[in-house]
Amino acid sequence: MKLKFELKYTDKNTMARLGEISYNGKIYPTPMFMPVGTNATVKTLSVEEIEAVGSGIILSNTYHLWLRPGEDIIAEAGGLHKFMNYKGPILTDSGGFQVFSLAKPKDITEEGVKFKNHLNGDALLLTPEKSIEIQQKLGSDIMMSFDECVKWPSTHEYMEQSVERTLRWAKRGKFVKKDNDQLLFGIVQGGEYADIRKHCAEELVKMNFDGYSIGGTSVGETKPTMYKMVEYSTKYLPEDKLRYLMGVGDPIDLIENVMRGVDLFDCVSPTRLARHGHAYTKYGKINIKNNKYKTDFTKLDECDCYTCKNYTKAYIRHLIVANETLGARLLSIHNIYYLHHLMAQIRENIKNGTMEEFKKQFIEDYYGKDIK
Secondary structure, three states: OOOEEEEEEEOOOOOOEEEEEEEOOEEEEEOEEEEEOOOOOOOOOOHHHHHHOOOOOEEEOHHHHHHOOOHHHHHHOOOHHHHHOOOOOEEEOOOHHHHHHHOOHHHEOOOOEEEEOOOOOOEEEEOHHHHHHHHHHHOOOEEEOOOOOOOOOOOHHHHHHHHHHHHHHHHHHHHHOOOOOOEEEEEEOOOOOHHHHHHHHHHHHHOOOOEEEEOOOOOOOOHHHHHHHHHHHHOOOOOOOOEEEOOOOOHHHHHHHHOOOOOEEEEOHHHHHHHOOEEEEOOEEEEOOOHHHOOOOOOOOOOOOHHHHHOOHHHHHHHHHOOOHHHHHHHHHHHHHHHHHHHHHHHHHHHHOOHHHHHHHHHHHHHHOOOO
């Protein structure tokens, strides 16, 4: 079934939006955080746990699945949904971020990007057409155009050239896309340059993509710079289509960028932090390995997740210190639940017109108090 988006409400005081995604007979509210399942799995968690924690759309990674097990095997299995037994919507990235982290500048050409397989060293070429072909075989509900993910900072001159190539690549990818139920998003690039972001967004809108992503953030820039990048992009995107900010998951960034008109977010941070013993709480991020939690028999946070209902800080600390997988699993469940709950609070405050007050209180709680 084709995923559909309907914009329901836009806040008069900010650019924050409320919407609904309908898919397979279910409604998923936006703004939404999307957990990342790089290798067709959200690390340490089962599909049932991901569903129980309240996830809607989840991500998988085109580059990694192309290399292992291969898009043909996943297609033979019936696509990603059947392969990983997930009934909700799935989004795949283009593979570009991983490819550009492996490629050298001289290997970026009009044709595509040459790089070495990080698993076995084989020479590979990823093109806009190949990226779409792989994603179509994976069978995701939302596909990404192949774009150049440019390092920060970059010169205005290089960014102009890069964006023109990204626009040509977007057109090539869209041209080869089959007429099916998969959606294809264009990706707005342009670094911190307002004029280039505007140009990129407007040219992508002319191509009439199914939705639009904002790329080139979370690559080392300051938070104020990120927020400007987003503002320079969303103001030129159509009201009736989804807007997705790629690779952003810090709680304050979710709040700030919702207020700049973003609907969808993804990041590996909740599970990556969990594997290193970190947990989100109302009063900031904690490191459970800290010695003060050794005999702390309270729950991680005032929340209703499975972890907080059943386990204490002292026990989770023991698991993490002992390198037991269950510790990472319990923290992953909590961290993803935390972000989903935060998004629910954001939606409620958009509805009530109280986003500014909510942000102020969040900052006071999260950054301004010591954790007991």
